[in-house]
Amino acid sequence: MNALEIDLNTGYPDVAAMPNSTLAEIAADVITSGRGLQYAGTLDGIRALRTEVARFLNGHLYTGIDPSELMITSGAISAADIVCRALTQPGDVVITEDPTFFYNINVFRMSNVEVVSAPMISEGIDLQAVEALIERYGKRVKMLYTIASFHNPTGINATLENRKRLIQLVQTHDFTIVEDSTYQLLYYDDTPPPPMFKQLTKDDHVVALGSFSKLVAPSLRQGWIWATPPQITRFKQFKSDAATSLLSSEILTDYLKSGMLDLHICDLREFYGARRTSMANALKAHMSDWAEWTNPDGGFFSWITLPKTISASKVREATLAQGVDFMPGFQSFVAKVPDRYIRLCFAMLPEAQLEAGVAVIGACLKEMQP
Secondary structure, eight states: OOSOOEEOSOOOOOGGGSOHHHHHHHHHHHHHHTTTSSOOOOTTOOHHHHHHHHHHHHHHHOSOOOGGGEEEESSHHHHHHHHHHHHOOTTOEEEEEESOOHHHHHHHHTTTOEEEEEEEETTEEOHHHHHHHHHHHGGGEEEEEEOOSSOTTTOOOOOHHHHHHHHHHHHHHTOEEEEEOTTTTOBSSSOOOSOOHHHHOOSTTEEEEEESTTTTOGGGOOEEEEOOHHHHHHHHTTOTTSSOOHHHHHHHHHHHHHTHHHHHHHHHHHHHHHHHHHHHHHHHHHHTTTOEEOOOSBSSEEEEEOOTTOOHHHHHHHHHTTTEEOEEGGGGOSSOOOSOEEEEEOSSSOHHHHHHHHHHHHHHHHHHOO
16 A cells, blocks of 8 residues: 555644635625725735734734734745845844744745754753854844744743743844744643743834634635834835735635634634544554654644654655655754654544554554664
8 A cells, every 4th residue: 555545744734624614605705796806905914904813813812913013924934934034134044943844944045044943842942052053153143933832843832931031032132033823822721822922022023923824724825924013114025925815815804803713713722632632642552662752732743752773764664655644853953863753743634544644653663663
């Protein structure tokens, strides 16, 4: 069996968890009315959507965001690209966590910056390592990219103390935290993560990014940047797509106005929380003797550490032959690391497939034991 049947590699949400019928009704109205068929004509996003995003974020984050502090983007990756190009020059240094969201490593490198990394520890990014990088690279450091809440790929939730100390570091050394908050609202154990960096300080040393891909639907391609109004003005100069899709923006505006997303998020927490639990149970049942892993309180991923004698890429070769795929963890690192990490996405597949996929991985690991 070579055909891929169980995909634990791809970090997508499940279409079954999306508000399909509601979006269909809204889209039909937007299209028949003609509201969403023209160019948007505004670089920072239509005012109606920025107003609704501000209302939504204020309701969940309990902070006073003004629409002038927001810019609508074609997803969070586009937001990261815009901010990096605006904040850096070729030859500057961008610090990331190690590991980090694999795609943005190359996004930053396309700005001709040097990407360096500090390890993730249980409290969040290793602040001593960050200080060592600042000492080494000095004023070349312009930006630090972090996924502090339900980190991709490790699932780690940075502590409040870690977040506060990182803010002190960037304020002292005058560079910018770029905070990817994609999973901030996807917590599964009733307790939300610590406040975002941007909730702790509204000065220009922190820029926050977010997305509606995991909360509504990825194909809408609707993300946002939260920054000071002068920063938003600068970021508009680097928005190369001219304007985010008006059709998607009008659909999202109406959906946010309805208030249904606030209720839908509660359903998402229950839906993905059950899958997180199923993944944890499957790992315990099939991999306890061979590996260690994180059991995240939110987000989409479990992070597996294999014995030093086993290669994740070799395990993947064996599981692919049985129709099961996963991401070898080395792809998420800036630094060169041993090939003994695995990222598993529990969000996209039903519980039965999660169990079956982990069982195959566990069986392959067992066969590879010395």
